[in-house]
Amino acid sequence: MNEQEELFMEFWSVFSDAVGIVGVFLLLVAYYLLSAGKWSAQTLKYQLFNFFGAGCILFSLFFHWNTSAVIIEIAWMMIGVVGMYRIWRART
DSSP: OOHHHHHHHHHHHHHHHHHHHHHHHHHHHHHHHHHTTSSOTTSHHHHHHHHHHHHHHHHHHTTSOOHHHHHHHHHHHHHHHHHHHHHHHHHO
């Protein structure tokens, strides 16, 4: 691998770490606000924080593979989709 390719790979590694950290922050904020009674699990914002948080972590995992973490983040996103669907159905 030449120097330009190494720099390219290093950029994506650092960028994916940053995106993953944003995802962790989103999940932790959502869980804290739920536990503190500030948010309800039946709100769209809670479900969106969980969905995008898991998505950000999943993005980072494609650059730093961990099979068990990928499985849990996919499941977390699917649970978020179910929650968002239920909220949408209740509003229509």
